[in-house]
Amino acid sequence: MHDNIRWLIPSSDKTLPCGEESEIVVSSRIRVARNLENIPFELKMKQTDAEYLIGLVRSIIDGKVNGEFLNLRDLKPLERESLLECHLVSPGFITKEKPTSVFISEGGNLSVMINEEDHLRFQGIGCGLNFSGLSSEVFRLEGYVSDNVSFAYNDNYGYLTSCLTNIGTGMRASVFMHLPGLVFTNEVEKVLKGALQIGMTVRGIYGEGSEIRGSLFQISNQHTIGFKEEDLLERITKLAKMIIDIEKKARDVIMTKARSEFEDKIFRSVAILKAARTINSMEVLNLLSALRFGVGVGIVKDITLQTLNEIMVLSRPANIQLYFGEMLEEQERDIKRAEYIRKRLGAN
Amino acid sequence: MLCDDCRNKPASIFFKEVLPDKTVELHLCDECASKRGLLVTKKLSPQEILQKLLRQKSAQDEKIICPNCYMSLAEFKRVGRFGCNQCITTFDDHIKHLIKQIHQSDRHIGRKSSSGTKKGFEIYKLREDLKNALDSEAYEDAAKIRDKLKDYGIEDA
Numbered sequence: 169m170h171d172n173i174r175w176l177i178p179s180s181d182k183t184l185p186c187g188e189e190s191e192i193v194v195s196s197r198i199r200v201a202r203n204l205e206n207i208p209f210e211l212k213m214k215q216t217d218a219e220y221l222i223g224l225v226r227s228i229i230d231g232k233v234n235g236e237f238l239n240l241r242d243l244k245p246l247e248r249e250s251l252l253e254c255h256l257v258s259p260g261f262i263t264k265e266k267p268t269s270v271f272i273s274e275g276g277n278l279s280v281m282i283n284e285e286d287h288l289r290f291q292g293i294g295c296g297l298n299f300s301g302l303s304s305e306v307f308r309l310e311g312y313v314s315d316n317v318s319f320a321y322n323d324n325y326g327y328l329t330s331c332l333t334n335i336g337t338g339m340r341a342s343v344f345m346h347l348p349g350l351v352f353t354n355e356v357e358k359v360l361k362g363a364l365q366i367g368m369t370v371r372g373i374y375g376e377g378s379e380i381r382g383s384l385f386q387i388s389n390q391h392t393i394g395f396k397e398e399d400l401l402e403r404i405t406k407l408a409k410m411i412i413d414i415e416k417k418a419r420d421v422i423m424t425k426a427r428s429e430f431e432d433k434i435f436r437s438v439a440i441l442k443a444a445r446t447i448n449s450m451e452v453l454n455l456l457s458a459l460r461f462g463v464g465v466g467i468v469k470d471i472t473l474q475t476l477n478e479i480m481v482l483s484r485p486a487n488i489q490l491y492f493g494e495m496l497e498e499q500e501r502d503i504k505r506a507e508y509i510r511k512r513l514g515a516n
Numbered sequence: 517m518l519c520d521d522c523r524n525k526p527a528s529i530f531f532k533e534v535l536p537d538k539t540v541e542l543h544l545c546d547e548c549a550s551k552r553g554l555l556v557t558k559k560l561s562p563q564e565i566l567q568k569l570l571r572q573k574s575a576q577d578e579k580i581i582c583p584n585c586y587m588s589l590a591e592f593k594r595v596g597r598f599g600c601n602q603c604i605t606t607f608d609d610h611i612k613h614l615i616k617q618i619h620q621s622d623r624h625i626g627r628k629s630s631s632g633t634k635k636g637f638e639i640y641k642l643r644e645d646l647k648n649a650l651d652s653e654a655y656e657d658a659a660k661i662r663d664k665l666k667d668y669g670i671e672d673a
């Protein structure tokens with residue numbers, strides 16, 4: 169594997185331990201936006217400002233947190249794409265003309281985008297539901313920088329951001345959930361409407377067809393001002409826990425009413441992943457959804473969630489090419505992806 | 517246009533999702549969208565509220581200009597983003613209600629910005645001074661500034 173893509177395989181001993189309910193909560197994420205008061209915001213900043221900011225943040229973080237700074241302009245397109253697939257940077261970030269840089273902590277849990285829409289975007293990401301762990305990590309990192317610079321801030325509006333939708337705390341927390349039970353019992357809409365009522369945004373990511381394919385949903389806070397950070401995190405945690413409870417009940421319904429049908433789907437999915445000679449990433453996503461459900465309800469016992477999480481990330485188009493260290497056409501990619509998955513699941 | 521799912525009712529929702537391998541575009545009726553668990557609610561996202569609010573333009577917008585980065589209120593309404601931290605104070609009367617409508621609050625009660633030693637900004641000033649000194653070929657000054665930067669641990673200036 170290419171030496172330059174250490175972020176692909178975070179060393180597991182340095183990664184934050186998985187939070188609660190990780191069979192339903194795929195991941196939690198906190199993102200905090202900050203700008204320096206003495207430099208024009210991203211829209212108006214000069215090239216020299218952008219370069220200066222990268223150097224400044226680097227001089228502050230170096231030696232405090234283990235990790236590496238990557239200048240995006242030094243990376244190959246495939247590597248930039250891979251950062252996106254690993255959720256370490258945003259889609260807009262990899263196409264910027266300005267000098268941009270991202271800091272990635274050794275375990276891969278923490279990152280800082282420099283010169284995104286805001287000067288700095290601190291991010292913490294971890295599996296399972298774990299906002300208290302994540303927020304202390306993210307704000308510790310933010311604290312190192314705030315000890316050394318003045319952030320754009322005013323007493324009325326709090327932290328000032330490029331866009332009004334982030335003003336105040338600058339904080340966006342999101343939780344990425346796998347809800348095949350709710351999809352089965354047709355409760356998704358009811359639950360998600362409830363989330364909207366209390367100021368959360370919901371985005372559905374679905375697979376083809378319905379039932380246990382895909383079934384991924386992302387919930388995040390809409391409002392960034394008028395709340396304390398802890399309160400925002402508590403609200404989203406509470407909501408996630410409420411949804412988890414409903415999801416668990418729905419899974420019980422499946423296990424009593426449709427057990428053999430679902431067992432069949434799950435074992436067929438395992439069989440396909442272990443046997444396929446060519447497979448695209450959409451199909452992988454759908455099959456993994458069935459597997460995750462199987463692991464969650466205890467039907468699949470010999471595959472861990474960690475393995476599933478790894479396959480979910482590594483089988484994406486850019487990552488799979490970097491994993492094999494070569495540029496691959498779509499067809500070859502599907503072949504290599506199948507090869508990697510078979511190996512990962514201990515098949516031949 | 518008819519709903520892609522039931523091919524019966526008129527589509528009322530356009531849904532676009534960028535998936536790893538492809539982009540899926542769907543036109544669905546309310547009922548089928550809710551069956552798929554895709555949001556069917558008329559509630560606008562903060563981004564949509566902002567876009568709507570920014571469309572309310574006024575003749576004076578060109579004349580309200582940030583003294584620091586020279587962004588006008590008109591430009592702000594066009595691009596939807598501030599040019600610097602002082603834009604916000606300059607446009608305050610015109611954006612207060614926007615914040616309230618987007619977030620249902622216009623009062624920050626979260627973490628306060630600490631005002632400790634702000635080494636970073638001093639380094640920034642020194643770097644600017646150094647650049648100016650070099651531009652005007654004042655090499656003695658430049659050497660002094662480099663020494664100060666070294667005190668801050670900056671060796672590459």
Ligand SMILES: [Zn+2]
Pocket residue numbers: 519520521522523524525544545546547548549
């Ligand atoms: Zn329909």
Ligand SMILES: [Zn+2]
Pocket residue numbers: 582583584585586587598599600601602603604
């Ligand atoms: Zn300005």
